[in-house]
Amino acid sequence: MAIRQAARRAVAAGVDSTEIHGAHGFLIHQFHSAFTNKRTDQHGQDLTLFGTEVVKALKTEIPADIPLIMRISAVQYVKNGYKLPESFKTAETYHKAGIDIFHISSGGEGPIEKNGSKPENDEACPVPFTAAFKNHFPKTPVIAVGLLSDFHVANAVIANQTADLVTVGRGML
Ligand SMILES: Cc1cc2nc3c(=O)[nH]c(=O)nc-3n(C[C@H](O)[C@H](O)[C@H](O)COP(=O)(O)O)c2cc1C
Numbered sequence: 001m002a003i004r005q006a007a008r009r010a011v012a013a014g015v016d017s018t019e020i021h022g023a024h025g026f027l028i029h030q031f032h033s034a035f036t037n038k039r040t041d042q043h044g045q046d047l048t049l050f051g052t053e054v055v056k057a058l059k060t061e062i063p064a065d066i067p068l069i070m071r072i073s074a075v076q077y078v079k080n081g082y083k084l085p086e087s088f089k090t091a092e093t094y095h096k097a098g099i100d101i102f103h104i105s106s107g108g109e110g111p112i113e114k115n116g117s118k119p120e121n122d123e124a125c126p127v128p129f130t131a132a133f134k135n136h137f138p139k140t141p142v143i144a145v146g147l148l149s150d151f152h153v154a155n156a157v158i159a160n161q162t163a164d165l166v167t168v169g170r171g172m173l
Contacts, residue, residue, distance in 0.1 A: 007061035018062055019069035022051055024108030032090050035078050035109055048093040059098035067100040074104050074129035077112040088136050103143040104130040123147045131162045143167055
């Protein structure tokens with residue numbers, strides 16, 4: 001798997017954490033989503049098999065003191081997309097395979113359902129999903145993201161124990 005080499009390069013470069021993308025319609029998300037995974041082979045019968053293989057391969061390359069994070073779409077916004085109960089099961093499988101921390105996002109798999117449940121892109125909009133993950137996996141650190149550019153809001157998310165970490169994209173830019 002080429003991703004093994006990416007992990008080796010990252011470790012050699014001296015990173016102190018690693019993250020793989022299992023959200024937003026990227027490859028791992030495409031595999032564990034029934035919306036996109038229409039395969040009839042074993043990787044279609046077991047939607048999390050591909051992601052599990054990736055995680056297990058990475059865990060053999062990344063030292064135990066460097067966390068392996070996965071970004072995950074907690075819910076999908078396509079019609080009949082998966083919701084929290086399914087993503088908890090998916091995350092449980094990846095956690096057993098070796099994911100140390102979940103970075104909670106949402107959607108990105110395809111067209112948004114009309115009149116669906118997608119929240120507006122407002123400050124801290126995906127944080128309820130982070131809270132749901134934290135509640136479901138109390139011993140597994142979770143990361144909140146989504147317009148947490150205001151220090152006070154970001155700090156409250158951690159102080160309220162809704163998340164263990166926050167990431168800030170546009171605020172940094
Ligand atoms: C201009 C722009 C481009 C982005 N491109 C991607 C992308 O290619 N892949 C991805 O997973 N997320 C992408 N994102 C989402 C970011 O990863 C992040 O979830 C989002 O910006 C929320 O964090 P923030 O509010 O702190 O910026 C993008 C966001 C912005 C604003």
